Amino acid sequence: MIVTKRHSLRIAAVAVLGAASVALAGTATAASPAATPAAHSLPAAVAHQTAAVKATITAKPSVSSVGAWKLFRVTGKTTGLKPGSKVTLQQKQHGKWVSLPATVTTARDGSYSLGVKLGLKGKNDLRTFSGNVVSPVFQVTVR
Template identity: 55%
Template sequence: MNRALRYTAVGVAAVALLAGGTAGAFAAPQDLHKPTSVVATAPTAASLTAKASVTTVKAWEQFRITGIAKGIAAGSKVTVQQKQGGKWVALPASAPVNASGTYGVRVKLGIKGVNQLRVGAGSTVSPVVTVTVR
């Protein structure tokens, strides 16, 4: 095959592939420009729930926060966050999401008074849970 013929064959194949993949390369000309419907599926929004096992504890008394993680992969880590001085601070309390999409974290708090807590995984956070430490 001479060089010009090879370049032409490669060019035709490239145009056909760009026009519609391998099916477009062998489709009849009237089939090349048929509109196709594209159904866009919205990504499932991730969400977390949180529930404390108690509403009141003594300082440094252990309790649990449990919840459901939807749209978060099993094995992903959820971390308890506490509101301190207007900022959310991660506590050294975390647990993995299990295969059924639930989690359970053991927590101990030392700051007396009403504590606002939430659970986070990446940019997804749960609603606030309140636990009072006396």
């Protein structure tokens, strides 16, 4: 019984210390020791902190200029989205964002690589999106 009790106390101590170190590594600022959460509420505070992570998506073209209908790649990484999420390329046409028939699913680590061919000559404003998450706009010139 003593070995089991020590073992469970050791596990509880490690869990509390681990949760405390994660909480301290975050950006939380406490004005006074009274504002610090109690040891029994740390795991809940850490769970709330990770649930509030904002989803993001990046996009980077393999070229800045390409010939019409020539293949190039758009690669990027997502955070806060489930693996296997659908990523679609959009092009700005006449002031509106139009989804192109270029779609791919994300890998386990959130990365993606999308093959693209564009025919609209000139500077093309492009972005990728998944659900309601949108990447920053980037440009590719088609010549």
